[in-house]
Amino acid sequence: MDIDSLLKRRESRGSHPKKLGKPSTTKKVEEFDLMNESQKILSASSFNGDSNGELHHSNMLETSINAASESDVSNSDASKSDTPSPVSLSVEKTTTLVDTVEIDLQIAASKSDVSNSAVSVSDASKSDASNSAVSVSDASKSDASNSAVSVSDASKSDVSNSAVSVSDASKSDVSKSAVSVSDASKSDVSSSAASVSDVSKSDVSSSAASVSDVSKSDVSSSAASVSDASISHLSRLTTAETTQSRLETSIQGASALNHRKAGATAARNDEKESIYSEGLRPNYIGSLDETYETLVQLAHSSLGLRELKAANYLLAKAKGVKNIEIQYTNPEISLATNCHTSHISSVMSALEENGFIKKKRGKGSEKSTFMLI
Amino acid sequence: MELFLTPADVAELFGITVQAVHKMLKEHGIATQLKGQRTHKIYPDMLNKLLEIRGGVSRVRKSFAIHTLKGGVGKSTLCHALGSRASCYGFKTLMIDLDKQANLTNSFGISDDDEMTTMLELYEKHRTGEKGYDFRDALYEISPYLHIIPARLELANLDLSIQLNSTNISKLFPGMLKGAKEEYDLILFDLPADFNRVTMATHAFADCALIPINMDAFSIKGLKLTQAHVDYVRREFDGSGDFRVIINKFDARNTLSFELMADLKILYKDTPFLCSKVIPVSKPIETAFASGENLWSLARTKVPALEGFESVLFEMMQMDAWKNTPPRRSSKRAASEGGVEHGH
Numbered sequence: 001m002d003i004d005s006l007l008k009r010r011e012s013r014g015s016h017p018k019k020l021g022k023p024s025t026t027k028k029v030e031e032f033d034l035m036n037e038s039q040k041i042l043s044a045s046s047f048n049g050d051s052n053g054e055l056h057h058s059n060m061l062e063t064s065i066n067a068a069s070e071s072d073v074s075n076s077d078a079s080k081s082d083t084p085s086p087v088s089l090s091v092e093k094t095t096t097l098v099d100t101v102e103i104d105l106q107i108a109a110s111k112s113d114v115s116n117s118a119v120s121v122s123d124a125s126k127s128d129a130s131n132s133a134v135s136v137s138d139a140s141k142s143d144a145s146n147s148a149v150s151v152s153d154a155s156k157s158d159v160s161n162s163a164v165s166v167s168d169a170s171k172s173d174v175s176k177s178a179v180s181v182s183d184a185s186k187s188d189v190s191s192s193a194a195s196v197s198d199v200s201k202s203d204v205s206s207s208a209a210s211v212s213d214v215s216k217s218d219v220s221s222s223a224a225s226v227s228d229a230s231i232s233h234l235s236r237l238t239t240a241e242t243t244q245s246r247l248e249t250s251i252q253g254a255s256a257l258n259h260r261k262a263g264a265t266a267a268r269n270d271e272k273e274s275i276y277s278e279g280l281r282p283n284y285i286g287s288l289d290e291t292y293e294t295l296v297q298l299a300h301s302s303l304g305l306r307e308l309k310a311a312n313y314l315l316a317k318a319k320g321v322k323n324i325e326i327q328y329t330n331p332e333i334s335l336a337t338n339c340h341t342s343h344i345s346s347v348m349s350a351l352e353e354n355g356f357i358k359k360k361r362g363k364g365s366e367k368s369t370f371m372l373i
Numbered sequence: 374m375e376l377f378l379t380p381a382d383v384a385e386l387f388g389i390t391v392q393a394v395h396k397m398l399k400e401h402g403i404a405t406q407l408k409g410q411r412t413h414k415i416y417p418d419m420l421n422k423l424l425e426i427r428g429g430v431s432r433v434r435k436s437f438a439i440h441t442l443k444g445g446v447g448k449s450t451l452c453h454a455l456g457s458r459a460s461c462y463g464f465k466t467l468m469i470d471l472d473k474q475a476n477l478t479n480s481f482g483i484s485d486d487d488e489m490t491t492m493l494e495l496y497e498k499h500r501t502g503e504k505g506y507d508f509r510d511a512l513y514e515i516s517p518y519l520h521i522i523p524a525r526l527e528l529a530n531l532d533l534s535i536q537l538n539s540t541n542i543s544k545l546f547p548g549m550l551k552g553a554k555e556e557y558d559l560i561l562f563d564l565p566a567d568f569n570r571v572t573m574a575t576h577a578f579a580d581c582a583l584i585p586i587n588m589d590a591f592s593i594k595g596l597k598l599t600q601a602h603v604d605y606v607r608r609e610f611d612g613s614g615d616f617r618v619i620i621n622k623f624d625a626r627n628t629l630s631f632e633l634m635a636d637l638k639i640l641y642k643d644t645p646f647l648c649s650k651v652i653p654v655s656k657p658i659e660t661a662f663a664s665g666e667n668l669w670s671l672a673r674t675k676v677p678a679l680e681g682f683e684s685v686l687f688e689m690m691q692m693d694a695w696k697n698t699p700p701r702r703s704s705k706r707a708a709s710e711g712g713v714e715h716g717h
Contacts, residue, residue: 001649
């Protein structure tokens with residue numbers, strides 16, 4: 001068994017594995033970049049030794065973890081802003097655009113230190129928020145222009161059971177903000193975990209992600225409930241970033257799938273259109289004299305109605321031009337002749353036997369062709 | 374273990390018919406059949422005699438380190454199959470088991486519980502400069518043409534010993550195996566799925582690394598890392614840096630196999646690094662290997678993997694040239710033709 005013959009045999013079978021099914025998620029060889037990666041690996045210090053046999057093991061795992069965390073951070077939108085944001089916000093979207101919203105808040109800013117903070121987070125204790133785990137209010141209505149995330153208070157109203165209430169403080173300029181989340185929770189959000197509303201009031205043109213309009217009412221069942229005060233843990237920050245990047249991928253995947261479905265339907269419609277375009281109706285007869293002559297010839301032969309119908313269609317499709325290969329499919333002829341698809345191949349064979357056409361079977365995904373003789 | 378060729382194998386090797394092989398054996402009085410036995414067994418000595426009759430062949434001398442970081446790809450099986458078959462073809466073969474799990478050792482029916490001399494003991498003796506040190510003390514003879522230095526679990530300490538004693542890696546095996554390259558045509562190292570000083574020393578000593586891979590993504594990752602390791606040894610310890618990638622356990626039912634193989638083919642285009650032969654997946658081979666049977670006693674027609682192993686051996690040891698050796702003409706015919714020529 002050698003490689004060349006195996007690959008040739010595979011090709012001759014006409015299978016195209018890469019086109020079938022979902023796009024392969026398995027890493028391909030080129031992704032590993034065998035020739036160039038070696039240098040990287042060596043420099044990544046799996047072995048740093050000298051010629052005397054001394055070897056210094058470095059922690060490969062550590063390197064990889066560092067590398068991974070770096071890449072994660074670079075992918076997340078939050079990291080793009082250069083402000084030392086104490087608030088991390090992740091938006092989880094599953095199937096639809098804004099099905100699930102998850103907000104992680106890390107509160108590190110105290111009341112005093114608000115002036116220079118990128119995001120101003122303050123206490124919501126002004127209002128009646130006895131059961132709320134975290135309440136975040138605004139202190140920075142003035143200077144929020146460069147803030148990565150603007151989170152303000154909504155807890156003035158009744159948010160007794162709400163875990164977190166996030167409101168709008170960003171009516172001012174938040175053009176540079178990465179994500180702007182505004183309030184929807186002024187109303188009744190008693191059992192909701194988090195409420196996020198429209199930000200469209202402000203200018204979010206350059207924002208990396210804008211989370212708009214989560215149904216104000218129905219957030220209660222959202223998977224992401226930001227309850228605990230332990231949100232302040234740094235680990236949540238990383239998780240949020242990872243989740244966000246993962247979500248972006250899944251959203252892209254979902255939209256690609258929709259596109260593909262839509263594309264397939266459109267292609268099918270196009271095919272139908274092309275069959276009937278330019279007068280290629282089932283009963284259309286091209287050049288009348290010639291067609292009539294041919295059909296009479298065929299009628300005198302032992303062919304049946306199906307064959308005549310198909311011949312008529314093929315003549316029309318070829319516009320009477322002989323010796324030119326024209327692609328066809330069985331469903332297409334089936335549609336034109338009102339015959340079942342399963343009969344078409346025998347119909348075409350009969351036409352070939354009677355010297356009307358010469359057909360050529362397509363290899364693999366190629367379409368078959370016919371040629372008027 | 375009885376290692377021999379059949380007349381059909383020899384016929385294929387010489388590119389002649391089986392009948393012609395029998396005729397040749399009969400003409401030169403080489404007895405291949407024992408009384409009461411049906412099979413004709415052509416042992417390496419007999420093959421060498423046949424080769425001499427046909428004008429002789431040139432044998433290459435090589436040492437291979439069979440190594441990859443990914444486990445379970447068939448390193449030991451490849452070592453077993455190549456070593457045992459090469460010895461059938463008359464190559465004086467030495468196999469060195471450096472894997473502490475001792476699978477290669479066990480596959481020849483040698484128990485690793487015995488008090489055997491492994492490379493660890495050899496290293497200690499060599500390091501302390503013991504008088505009369507000879508690596509041949511550790512040899513087990515499987516057949517006259519096939520020897521093995523076995524392994525057992527204690528071999529795990531070899532890496533540590535090398536580290537503690539700050540042994541020069543590039544000079545380790547040339548010292549320990551002094552004279553081996555001259556004595557043996559083929560030296561095969563069965564390495565563990567690991568990177569350490571032992572693997573580095575082996576790559577520094579061996580002429581070429583054989584990297585068996587399966588057609589899956591993790592194997593490709595293993596290949597990448599092993600290739601980097603070999604390259605590192607080449608730069609730091611003056612290794613050869615040569616390697617061959619062998620596709621093992623190839624499964625034609627798997628679409629991914631073809632995709633990866635095509636990608637590898639493109640990647641190694643115009644380079645000799647990818648072995649052109651493929652070893653298909655085989656259950657009988659796995660079973661025979663685990664039970665310590667002779668792989669080559671399996672029915673060739675039923676086990677295509679054997680063909681794969683043999684093709685790889687032919688490619689590695691440049692044995693394809695053997696087929697092109699023209700048969701020596703019989704003296705009677707040569708004389709008669711010579712006479713005619715002379716007459717002209």
